[in-house]
Each structure stands twice: as C-alpha cells, then as structure tokens.
Amino acid sequence: MPDYNLKIPLSVYAGNAFEVAVEHLLGAYLCSNVGGRFCAGMITELEVYIGSCDKACHAYPNKLTPRTKTMFQAGGCAYVFFVYGMYNQFNVVVSPEGEANAVLIRALEPTAGLETMMERRKTSKIENLTTGPGKLCQALGITAQKHDGINLSGDEIWLARRERRWDYCAVPRVGIDYAEEYKDKPWRFYIKGSKFISRP
DNA sequence: CTGGGGATCGAG
DNA sequence: TCGATCCCCAGG
Numbered sequence: 001m002p003d004y005n006l007k008i009p010l011s012v013y014a015g016n017a018f019e020v021a022v023e024h025l026l027g028a029y030l031c032s033n034v035g036g037r038f039c040a041g042m043i044t045e046l047e048v049y050i051g052s053c054d055k056a057c058h059a060y061p062n063k064l065t066p067r068t069k070t071m072f073q074a075g076g077c078a079y080v081f082f083v084y085g086m087y088n089q090f091n092v093v094v095s096p097e098g099e100a101n102a103v104l105i106r107a108l109e110p111t112a113g114l115e116t117m118m119e120r121r122k123t124s125k126i127e128n129l130t131t132g133p134g135k136l137c138q139a140l141g142i143t144a145q146k147h148d149g150i151n152l153s154g155d156e157i158w159l160a161r162r163e164r165r166w167d168y169c170a171v172p173r174v175g176i177d178y179a180e181e182y183k184d185k186p187w188r189f190y191i192k193g194s195k196f197i198s199r200p
Numbered sequence: 201c202t203g204g205g206g207a208t209c210g211a212g
Numbered sequence: 213t214c215g216a217t218c219c220c221c222a223g224g
Contacts, residue, residue: 047219056219058208067208084220085205091219104219134220144207175219198220201224208218 002111004031004040004160007153013075017048017094017101022189025092025103027162029111033155034141037116040160041108041130041140045190045197047173049091051100054187056179059100070149071100078157080137080148087134088143092152092159106174106188107131109196110139132198167192174199 012024031040051059051071058081059068070079071093079091079102091102108130110117117129117139130136137143142157152158170186177183190197 049219058219065209081219082207083205083218085207085218087205087220089219102219106219132220173219178217179219203223204221206218209216210214212214 002029002040002042002160002163004029004112006161008159008161010076010153013092013094013152014096015075015094016096017050017103018187020094021046021048021103022168024162025094025105025159026168026189026191027164027166029160029162030090030105030108030136030140030157031112031160032140032142032157034146034157037113037141039110039113039116039140041110041112041136042162043105043107044109044194045105045107045188047104047106047189048187049102049104051095051102053182054179054185055182056173056176057100057102059102062100068100071095071102073149075101076152078142078147078150078152080142080144082144083134088137089133090137090140090142090147104133105136106133107190107196107198108136108139109194116141127195131196
C-alpha cells in the first residue's frame, strides 16, 4: 500500500525534464482530492516536451502566451489545458530556472478511489478509467479552469513518491504529426509490461 | 473509421 | 476580427 502523503519534494522539479520524468515521475502516484473525493493512480506512461527546441511543445520556441505562461513558472506546478472542445490534459512543469518544459501524463494504473473514477467516467471497466490523457483528467476531476498553475505539493492535486524503480520503454510521442523533425523523437516513456497504457 | 466540440493565436 | 488547427475519445 503506497503512502500517498509522501510527496515528491519541490526541489526535484527543478531538474532535467528527462531525468525527472524517468527517475521520479514514472511509477509515482498522481493523487487528487477534488470535491472531497480522494483518487490516485500510478503513472504508467508520460511524454516530455521541451519549450526551447521542441516543435511539439506549446511553448516552442520559448513562446510566452496566455496559455503557456504556466509552463514558464518554476517547476512543481501543473500545466493543465483544454483541447478538442471537451478534454483536459495534465502536465507537470519540470524546469530549471528560465526554461519551459512539461511532462504530459498519459496514463495511470488506478490505485485508490476507483468508485469515484467509475462514476466520473461512466464506465466500470478498470482498463478504461485512466488510460489516456483526457480520460485520467476526467477520472481524477482535473480541469484547466480549476487546476492550471496549481502547486503540486498542495492538498488538492499532488504527486507521491514511487515505491520502486521500473523498467521502461522509450518510443515516439502521440498526436504530434505537425512537429516535423521532432515528431519521431522517442520522448514517450512507459512502464514495460503495464496493461495501463493509452495505446499499444 | 468518423466527427464533435471550444479555445487558441497568428494572419489579415 | 476570422478560421485552421489542436499533446482526444466514444460510438458504430
């Protein structure tokens, strides 16, 4: 049973985005307490986005707009945005001072609050609760309107430390065909063998 | 496979 | 101001 109160220290989020993604975030627990209902899941899949050079990143090339401004904040806050007229996507800002990097959380293995997730997602199939960036936001009650910019060591949305290290795979990211030479970078990471992955 | 749905941002 | 486009998902 994981200890959901063991939060990842804020100082971690000032590190290199790839290293933090793979060594701290993959396998960690994303926890939410929205509307008084506790939910959590282990992070099984994520993608790294780098503001300075990466054409798939909203903040490329270090572009500060109303939408991207939270990515320019100090690491350790949430970058949550709304897409396709109905979905939210949750990112962890992981940036050394002055950079604008984000780690998109793409899938979780549900570990707590499954009934709440089922209610919010209107399904009882566990494999369908949090296996996609839009799905997991819905399951955990995360929205851009309420949670963009929020600090991840607070008491509404936070990350708890992982209990062990996992073997992982690195493959190209999803849904970024427009990103030219960056579209094939293997910056999508997932836990090897997990059945809680957004797509094969 | 299809198409819904609303915010975004750069062009005009 | 306009509109092409978007880090997606449910349904058939």
